[in-house]
Amino acid sequence: MSFTLPRGQFAALVGPNGSGKSTLLRVLLGLLRPTAGTVRCFGMDPRRLVERGRVGYVPQRRVLAPDLPATVAEVVGTGRLARRRWWRGPQSEDRAAIAHAIEAVGLGAATRRPVRELSGGQQQRVLIARALASDPELLVLDEPVAGVDAESQQLFRDSLVHLVREHGAAILLVSHELGAVADDLDRVMVMKRTIVFDGPPDELVAGGVSLGVHRDDLPLWLEGIE
Amino acid sequence: MTEALLATLPLPWPFDREYMQLALGAAVVVGVCAPLIGVFLVQKKMALMGDGVGHLAFAGVAAGLLLEVAPLWSALVVAIIGALAIDWLQRRGRATGDLALALVFYGGIALGVVLVSRSGAGSLSVVEYLFGSILTVTPQDLGLIAGLGIAIVTMLALFGRPLFAAVLDEDAARVAGLPVDATSALLSVLTAVTVVAAMRVVGVLLVAALMVLPVASSRLLARSFRGTLVIAVLVGVLSAVVGLAGARAWGSAPGGTIVLAATACFGIVAVGTTTVGDAGRRRRTPPDMLIDVQNPGALPPHGQQTGRTEG
Numbered sequence: 001m002s003f004t005l006p007r008g009q010f011a012a013l014v015g016p017n018g019s020g021k022s023t024l025l026r027v028l029l030g031l032l033r034p035t036a037g038t039v040r041c042f043g044m045d046p047r048r049l050v051e052r053g054r055v056g057y058v059p060q061r062r063v064l065a066p067d068l069p070a071t072v073a074e075v076v077g078t079g080r081l082a083r084r085r086w087w088r089g090p091q092s093e094d095r096a097a098i099a100h101a102i103e104a105v106g107l108g109a110a111t112r113r114p115v116r117e118l119s120g121g122q123q124q125r126v127l128i129a130r131a132l133a134s135d136p137e138l139l140v141l142d143e144p145v146a147g148v149d150a151e152s153q154q155l156f157r158d159s160l161v162h163l164v165r166e167h168g169a170a171i172l173l174v175s176h177e178l179g180a181v182a183d184d185l186d187r188v189m190v191m192k193r194t195i196v197f198d199g200p201p202d203e204l205v206a207g208g209v210s211l212g213v214h215r216d217d218l219p220l221w222l223e224g225i226e
Numbered sequence: 227m228t229e230a231l232l233a234t235l236p237l238p239w240p241f242d243r244e245y246m247q248l249a250l251g252a253a254v255v256v257g258v259c260a261p262l263i264g265v266f267l268v269q270k271k272m273a274l275m276g277d278g279v280g281h282l283a284f285a286g287v288a289a290g291l292l293l294e295v296a297p298l299w300s301a302l303v304v305a306i307i308g309a310l311a312i313d314w315l316q317r318r319g320r321a322t323g324d325l326a327l328a329l330v331f332y333g334g335i336a337l338g339v340v341l342v343s344r345s346g347a348g349s350l351s352v353v354e355y356l357f358g359s360i361l362t363v364t365p366q367d368l369g370l371i372a373g374l375g376i377a378i379v380t381m382l383a384l385f386g387r388p389l390f391a392a393v394l395d396e397d398a399a400r401v402a403g404l405p406v407d408a409t410s411a412l413l414s415v416l417t418a419v420t421v422v423a424a425m426r427v428v429g430v431l432l433v434a435a436l437m438v439l440p441v442a443s444s445r446l447l448a449r450s451f452r453g454t455l456v457i458a459v460l461v462g463v464l465s466a467v468v469g470l471a472g473a474r475a476w477g478s479a480p481g482g483t484i485v486l487a488a489t490a491c492f493g494i495v496a497v498g499t500t501t502v503g504d505a506g507r508r509r510r511t512p513p514d515m516l517i518d519v520q521n522p523g524a525l526p527p528h529g530q531q532t533g534r535t536e537g
């Protein structure tokens with residue numbers, strides 16, 4: 001497979017379970033070594049990327065420890081470590097970036113609240129704020145809206161659109177459900193071991209795939225093209 | 227110098243004697259350091275790491291007796307090598323989670339028993355390391371323990387932030403370019419150093435308790451990670467001081483009494499937070515919100531999770 005993601009593009013990678021989405025994502029992030037081929041992130045091997053703050057990563061929300069006594073600001077603050085010397089305390093610009101990221105996901109009033117007291121949707125927004133705190137030029141999200149409530153999805157959508165339009169960042173969203181962001185996508189890639197579709201979302205919708213929740217119709221569509 | 231400093235301290239009973247002041251100094255250092263390390267170990271689901279490394283330290287003590295070198299130093303070397311081996315086994319997937327700990331746990335104690343029998347030193351010579359001998363701490367011992375304590379606090383001040391990021395979410399920390407492998411290895415080394423520093427205080431068999439019990443209390447009370455660190459240290463120091471005082475008052479073993487004090491702290495905190503939490507919930511629930519369930523059929527089947535409300 002081969003694809004490039006230019007600046008300012010909002011793209012989604014979809015596909016059934018076991019299609020290789022998560023493996024591809026981990027290779028892109030430098031968490032796995034590719035067994036064949038090459039991956040370049042900002043022109044470099046992702047595992048050797050020096051300016052790591054250029055990449056933001058939102059994992060599936062299960063990673064947050066349910067009993068962890070950490071505040072929203074503390075968790076989001078770990079995202080800023082990529083942009084500063086981590087052995088030093090946060091400077092004023094770091095504090096401003098952390099506060100801005102928390103505001104961007106609508107959690108300004110919960111800055112000092114323990115993350116474990118937040119709902120699942122709010123915790124997911126904390127993880128998005130953590131990725132935003134480093135002012136990323138590329139944001140990679142793994143199943144970010146699965147099981148998230150409508151209000152959180154809308155805030156999530158607003159913060160991603162803001163990142164693309166105001167900051168010119170590129171976004172790669174890997175998901176079963178595209179939910180509230182389906183209408184804002186520039187590009188959709190469908191994966192089943194390789195990329196079987198790469199184009200504008202309208203084309204996929206014309207093929208009978210509903211992008212909001214494509215859990216049922218995407219496998220049928222894939223059977224149709226095989 | 228340490229001796230001269232402590233001899234001048236006009237402390238009240240039970241810390242009015244020099245040996246008690248030396249013991250107090252050692253106990254306070256361990257009461258600060260062990261919970262600081264424990265906060266990260268517990269979050270990493272490695273609460274028993276201190277136990278595994280403690281058994282390796284016992285093998286190190288036995289090696290010191292066999293080779294006729296200072297047991298504290300041989301224990302430090304063996305504990306550091308063993309702690310790094312645990313980290314390596316887990317990272318390379320050779321033995322995941324508690325299996326790696328079990329390997330060093332049993333290997334360490336078996337090696338210690340064999341080396342003690344070969345050294346001809348007799349089992350009594352290792353009892354003070356197994357159960358602690360804080361009342362025999364010398365000014366030189368205290369100097370070494372304090373030095374190790376300063377090293378632990380300094381390293382955590384430098385590496386605490388990436389360590390927190392890594393125990394919170396290892397993948398995200400790697401993507402951010404943080405030194406995840408290095409901080410993990412550092413945590414293992416600091417665990418080994420803490421175990422050796424605490425060996426004279428509570429003994430290798432109880433050392434993990436001081437890493438875990440104060441953290442268990444602080445996680446019930448704290449509302450932030452910084453607060454967890456502060457409260458864990460306060461509980462650790464309180465347990466050390468109260469346990470040491472109790473040991474003198476009742477003539478009991480100091481190591482065990484310190485750990486029992488930490489256990490009692492957890493019991494008080496657990497009961498207190500449960501009681502206060504229940505009372506708080508009752509106060510906050512207006513009468514018109516109380517539900518009188520009349521139809522058992524409306525409830526989910528026994529044991530079924532009802533899920534979390536999003537919002």
